[in-house]
Amino acid sequence: MAEYIESLQKLAEKFARLEGVGRKSAMKMAFSVLDMSVEEAGEFAAAILDAKEKIHLCPICQNITDKDVCPICADLNRDKTTVCVVSDPKVVISMEKVREYKGVYHVLHGVISPMNGVTPDKLKIKELLERIGDGEIEEVIVATNPTVEGEATAMYLARLLKPLGLKVTRLAYGVPMGSDLEYADEITLFRAIEGRTDV
């Protein structure tokens, strides 16, 4: 009985702490580890320690990296005058998949959320201001999520950065491509009408 196997139970608990993993899947994963060879399990454990040890924040954009400076900041072909501000390293991955954006990023590591104790000083805003202080940046694209907290963060940044003479923009709102208007929510539709463009 798995309930009696302490080390299996413990391992399942570790898996259950990962994002998006429930109790049942965690137990399945723990069983998968038992099916691995000793070598494979060793490599798995090493990969955890290795990732934790090697990955840190890029001193420029605060994105995660295992290099001294992240490849995007180090890339001489990227436009250093445009900075896209995102909440999370995962958003950088999504943006990079588009292969359209040629500027650089700044990762806040969260959004302003007083309810959850996330005040502006908890985010990497100080670091953004330092970058701006260097004088190279001309435009800041605020790409926080279109949620209440994301919007509040965008407003906060706009108010902070505009007086510094920077161009502050945000992503366009509207109906997502390939979606069915019948099922679009009112707020999205309202934003799409508000932001309508000439054809």
Add this chain to the structure above:
Amino acid sequence: MAEYIESLQKLAEKFARLEGVGRKSAMKMAFSVLDMSVEEAGEFAAAILDAKEKIHLCPICQNITDKDVCPICADLNRDKTTVCVVSDPKVVISMEKVREYKGVYHVLHGVISPMNGVTPDKLKIKELLERIGDGEIEEVIVATNPTVEGEATAMYLARLLKPLGLKVTRLAYGVPMGSDLEYADEITLFRAIEGRTDV
């Protein structure tokens, strides 16, 4: 960009090898590890090695355990004359949750599946025969899955064990409790009609 972070990518690949984990969830999990403290990540890695090291098969029933003999086989209150044969340690957990079965188990670690190269000698059938050789066992309940391969395994075991003078039984087939007959598949319904009982 996560694609450039080798140690993150490697860790995600390890997660993706677990049962039921896709590429996207694996990356989410890898990110979760980055959010852990160094201490937590260390404990996670240790839990993997620990489970792998401590868990082995019970020499009697072949179920997984971290004890010399598993708690079920070691329990003097369990009826050692009845053995429930299952394909997998996970089935033992499900059966134990019912709290009705008082016999012991035997875990085959698979079902006969010539297509996948699983012949009877790859399963723990030899070990079952050895247990039967000790003379204590009177009934064998074959509780393999109601699938083609599970059925084939059950038939194989029945043909093997009946000549030894053992009572060989299998789980009842029928409509699952709480289900809607409208959506029951024909085979299940057929089995339910075939196995109908007096009220």
